[in-house]
Amino acid sequence: MKATGGSPRVRFAPSPTGYFHVGGARTALYNWLFARRLGGTFVLRIEDTDRERSDDAWISGILSALEWLGISWDEGPYRQSERLPLYEKAAAELFAAGRLYACDCSRADVEARNPGRTTPGYDGYCRDRALTPGPGRALRFRTPDEGVTLVHDVVRGDVEFPNSTIEDFVVVKSSGDPLFVLAVVVDDISMGITHVIRAEEHLPTTPKAVMLWEALGAGPVPVFAHLPVLVNEKRQKLSKRRDRVSVEDYRAMGILPEAMRNYLALLGWSPADGREVLDLEELVSEFRLEDVNNSPAFFDERRLLHFNGLYIRALDEEEFLRRALPFLEPPSGPWAPGRFDRAQFERLAPLVKERVATLGEVAGMVDFLFADPFVVDDHDRATSIGRDPGARALLEQVAEGFRSCGWDAGSIRAVVTAAAEASGRKLAKAQAPVRVATMGRAVGLPLFESLEVLGRERALGRVLSALGAGAGTPAGTGPGGAAQPAGGAG
Ligand code: GLU
Numbered sequence: 159m160k161a162t163g164g165s166p167r168v169r170f171a172p173s174p175t176g177y178f179h180v181g182g183a184r185t186a187l188y189n190w191l192f193a194r195r196l197g198g199t200f201v202l203r204i205e206d207t208d209r210e211r212s213d214d215a216w217i218s219g220i221l222s223a224l225e226w227l228g229i230s231w232d233e234g235p236y237r238q239s240e241r242l243p244l245y246e247k248a249a250a251e252l253f254a255a256g257r258l259y260a261c262d263c264s265r266a267d268v269e270a271r272n273p274g275r276t277t278p279g280y281d282g283y284c285r286d287r288a289l290t291p292g293p294g295r296a297l298r299f300r301t302p303d304e305g306v307t308l309v310h311d312v313v314r315g316d317v318e319f320p321n322s323t324i325e326d327f328v329v330v331k332s333s334g335d336p337l338f339v340l341a342v343v344v345d346d347i348s349m350g351i352t353h354v355i356r357a358e359e360h361l362p363t364t365p366k367a368v369m370l371w372e373a374l375g376a377g378p379v380p381v382f383a384h385l386p387v388l389v390n391e392k393r394q395k396l397s398k399r400r401d402r403v404s405v406e407d408y409r410a411m412g413i414l415p416e417a418m419r420n421y422l423a424l425l426g427w428s429p430a431d432g433r434e435v436l437d438l439e440e441l442v443s444e445f446r447l448e449d450v451n452n453s454p455a456f457f458d459e460r461r462l463l464h465f466n467g468l469y470i471r472a473l474d475e476e477e478f479l480r481r482a483l484p485f486l487e488p489p490s491g492p493w494a495p496g497r498f499d500r501a502q503f504e505r506l507a508p509l510v511k512e513r514v515a516t517l518g519e520v521a522g523m524v525d526f527l528f529a530d531p532f533v534v535d536d537h538d539r540a541t542s543i544g545r546d547p548g549a550r551a552l553l554e555q556v557a558e559g560f561r562s563c564g565w566d567a568g569s570i571r572a573v574v575t576a577a578a579e580a581s582g583r584k585l586a587k588a589q590a591p592v593r594v595a596t597m598g599r600a601v602g603l604p605l606f607e608s609l610e611v612l613g614r615e616r617a618l619g620r621v622l623s624a625l626g627a628g629a630g631t632p633a634g635t636g637p638g639g640a641a642q643p644a645g646g647a648g
Contacts, residue, residue, distance in 0.1 A: 159629045166198035170231070171342065173205045174216035177404035178223040180457060181357060181388045181396060184422045188385060189335055189355045191231045191423065191445040201349055202234035205456040207341055209239070225403040227415050227422075228438065236349075238341050240562055248374060249297055249329060249345045257373045258297045258329060274519035279325030299369065307365035315448045319365040327366055343367050347376040355383040355447065363487040383447050386426045389454045412485055412517025413462065417469040421462045435468060446464050467515040478511045479504065485517045492521050496527045505611045526597040527612060532620065536601040540552035540566040542590040543624060549591040552581045553621050561616045567606035570617075574606070595624035 169185040172178070172215075196390065215241045221235065232523040237496045252258045253287035261284035272281055281297065289295060302321045309317045327338040337345075346354065346367075367484045371379045396403050408418060420436055429436065429444045436444065473481065487504060503524055510523045543549045578588030593605050596617050602608070609617045636641030 164197050166193060166199060166623040167201060168193050168347060168353050168355055169201040169203050169346070169351050170229075171203045171205050171345075171356070173208065173211075174213060174218050174220060175208065175211040176216060176398065177406055178216075178220045179396075179398070179403050180405055180422065181403070181426070182220075182410070183201050183227060183405050184388070184425050185385060186229050187227065187419060187422050188226060188383075188427070188445070188450070189353075190249055190449070191441055192355060192447050193232075193304055194442045195445065198352075199232045200230075201230035201236070201351070203236045203345060203349070204238065205238045205338065205341070206237055207242075207336065207338065209595065212239070214395050214471045216239060217405060219550070223409070225322055225418055226409060227405070230496065233349075238345065241341070241345065244348060245330075245344050246343050248342065249264070252299070252329070252370075252373055253291060253297060255373070256300070258299055259285055259326075259628060260291045260295040261298050261326075261328075262289060262295045263294075271273045273560040276554055280327075280558050282326055285326065291500060293334070294329045294332050296332045298326040300330050301326055301366075301369060305536045307368050309361070309364045309368060309382055311361070311364075312381060312447050313386070314361070314373050314384060316366075317361065321365075324369075329370070336423065337368050338362055340370060342472045343370040343374065345552075346380060347371065347374060347596050351380050353381045353447075355385065358384045358387050360384065375475070382524075383450065384454055386449060388425060388457045390457065393454065393456075398560070401457070402459065408462070410518070412519065413466050413471045413519070414473075414481065417462070417466040420469070425457060426450050435465070455456070462632050470514060470517070471512060473510055473511065476510075479507055481568075482510075482517050483505070483519045485520055492525075493528045497530055499528065504602060505647065506608065508640065510606060513603065523603055526599075526602070529598075534594060534624070535600070539624075539627075542600055546591060548583065550625065552583075553595060553625050554587055555580055557621045557625065560614060565610060567610045570609050571606045585623065591624070592621070596620045 168189040170189050172182050172186075192198070204217055204220075206217070217235070224231070239438055249258065250644060253260075261280075262281055263280070268281055268283070269275075271283065275281075285300065301324045305321050306318045307324070309319065311317055327339065328337055330336050345351075360471075364382060364384075368379050390396055390401050392398070398404070402408070402477070405418070409415075416438070418433075419438065421434065423441050423445065424434065426436075427445065427450045428450075429440075470478065477629070482503075483500070484490055486498055487500070488498065491498050506524060506527075510520055514520055514523060538545050543553075555577040556573060559576065560570075563569040563573050574588055574592055576584045577587055581588065589605050590600060594600055594603065596612065597603075597605070597608060
């Protein structure tokens with residue numbers, strides 16, 4: 159499986175120990191974009207040797223998030239837990255060649271021998287004790303005392319690690335389990351990986367990987383590219399305890415995969431001309447590993463939302479419906495079964511599409527049609543109706559007009575316009591009490607089109623019910639309160 163004919167082989171190697179992180183998704187995407195343009199191979203490898211922390215549920219989460227993002231793999235998923243014999247074999251070879259030695263020191267032993275020592279790491283005590291491998295004995299790599307190990311990194315340039323700073327590191331634990339650093343190298347060799355594109359946090363272990371790679375006589379080491387860390391607005395490394403980092407959460411919020419992909423691509427890279435909105439083909443043809451920069455990338459959720467809004471608005475009507483419906487229909491929609499009416503939603507969908515940043519916001523925009531009971535926001539009621547002394551007269555006139563006007567947006571508008579004129583206010587100002595009474599909130603979709611879909615009976619019922627609830631009486635003296643009667647059934 160070695161690379162042939164110059165086409166690159168890359169791997170994405172997640173550890174399934176938690177929700178799939180946006181940083182992992184960015185790593186996967188960069189590997190994928192790099193491989194796609196060059197006709198390379200993208201290998202998916204699940205690094206599940208940490209048995210306590212790995213879980214199959216996390217693996218399914220990773221696979222489904224990759225599929226959602228449109229990141230397809232050409233080989234795998236391989237699982238390291240199924241490849242243990244390969245790591246054992248490599249360790250045996252390295253031991254036989256004198257590159258590893260057995261060690262039975264505990265951490266306490268090392269500390270007891272070196273009280274007050276400031277250099278961290280192993281002191282080399284077992285190097286020349288010629289212990290045979292066995293239970294309770296770890297295997298350590300004999301690192302050179304002198305010289306430097308050079309890591310050539312596409313993003314960072316040449317990084318030199320003095321060998322004196324690299325301890326004789328463990329490659330097989332005293333339990334017999336291979337360590338990550340060994341498994342990764344053995345796999346990268348056997349899978350013919352030519353480019354290792356991964357998170358910056360792995361840079362410090364890279365000289366160890368280079369030493370192992372060379373000790374295993376595996377030919378030239380791969381090209382390394384360590385991607386810049388993702389930080390929050392306080393320039394702190396993104397953390398699952400502090401920040402929203404799981405791809406699944408963004409998916410559940412109604413971020414579109416194409417917006418996520420576009421946004422992730424820009425976390426550490428941008429095209430030469432600074433364009434920001436790039437579709438998949440453009441990303442594939444323009445992405446260059448050499449152009450990835452090495453400064454921390456700010457994961458700005460607001461910017462992601464902005465991108466998402468752009469992508470939502472660019473969807474055609476039919477596609478918007480297809481994407482939005484799972485956020486509306488049972489079982490995932492917010493309303494009781496039977497309340498959601500697709501035909502009503504479709505009439506307003508074009509207006510909704512222009513006004514949301516996520517698919518998750520769609521339900522809130524049309525909640526006034528489907529919620530049962532219909533609820534008026536207390537704060538908006540107090541501001542737009544309760545404390546507005548002219549609201550009562552205006553709503554009374556609107557109710558009067560609603561009884562007999564034609565029921566289309568134009569006629570509804572005419573009724574509200576007439577009521578506005580009669581009360582000496584601008585149309586925009588006159589809309590506020592009507593909107594709060596009928597749609598429950600001071601902001602939302604255009605009023606007249608919304609009321610047309612809501613229907614005369616419900617619109618009128620809600621205006622009357624607002625009047626009944628003390629419209630126009632000073633705040634605090636009206637009955638006010640939480641949910642109003644539904645204002646007409648349906
Ligand atoms: N399994 C590692 C991780 O999830 C990646 C190791 C690598 O890419 O070499 O962070």
